[in-house]
Amino acid sequence: MPEKITLTVNHVPCTVEIEGWESLLDVLRDRIGLTGTKQGCDDLSCGACTVVVNGEAVKSCKMSATRAAGADVVTIEGLAQGTTLHPIQEALIEAGAVQCGFCIPGIAMGLYGLFNKNLDAGDQEILDALEGHLCRCTGYESILEGAKLAQKKLKARL
Numbered sequence: 695m696p697e698k699i700t701l702t703v704n705h706v707p708c709t710v711e712i713e714g715w716e717s718l719l720d721v722l723r724d725r726i727g728l729t730g731t732k733q734g735c736d737d738l739s740c741g742a743c744t745v746v747v748n749g750e751a752v753k754s755c756k757m758s759a760t761r762a763a764g765a766d767v768v769t770i771e772g773l774a775q776g777t778t779l780h781p782i783q784e785a786l787i788e789a790g791a792v793q794c795g796f797c798i799p800g801i802a803m804g805l806y807g808l809f810n811k812n813l814d815a816g817d818q819e820i821l822d823a824l825e826g827h828l829c830r831c832t833g834y835e836s837i838l839e840g841a842k843l844a845q846k847k848l849k850a851r852l
Contacts, residue, residue: 702766704771712760717759718761728769734796735828753826781847781848782844784847785840790840791836792832801827805841807823808820
């Protein structure tokens with residue numbers, strides 16, 4: 695039997711009808727139409743589906759949509775302001791970490807979750823946040839370089 699849940703996605707309250715079996719990823723992509731969050735592995739191993747829920751980076755493929763009821767969700771579509779990219783997005787591009795683009799939304803959201811909690815994160819914390827994000831196109835060094843550049847850009851905005 696369908697049920698309705700309300701959540702806030704990218705600062706916009708949304709009420710959606712779900713069957714109860716859907717993941718947060720299903721709701722974001724299929725019910726709300728935010729396809730920047732990618733469906734990759736469905737078993738928590740690739741990180742392409744990462745979004746930030748109540749301030750924590752989570753893999754939306756395994757989070758039940760019912761658990762997202764009442765939550766504040768930020769997706770990759772919520773980072774840029776109009777045509778102005780978020781510093782994390784800018785930094786990943788500048789570092790050459792973006793090629794096919796499939797994994798980058800999840801990586802950007804993982805970094806967004808980390809830097810919102812701890813802008814002074816050290817190298818190991820950044821590596822820990824990037825662990826579980828698979829990229830088949832770009833070298834991981836450019837992703838790490840992009841993460842460190844993003845951190846600098848965010849600090850410069852303070």
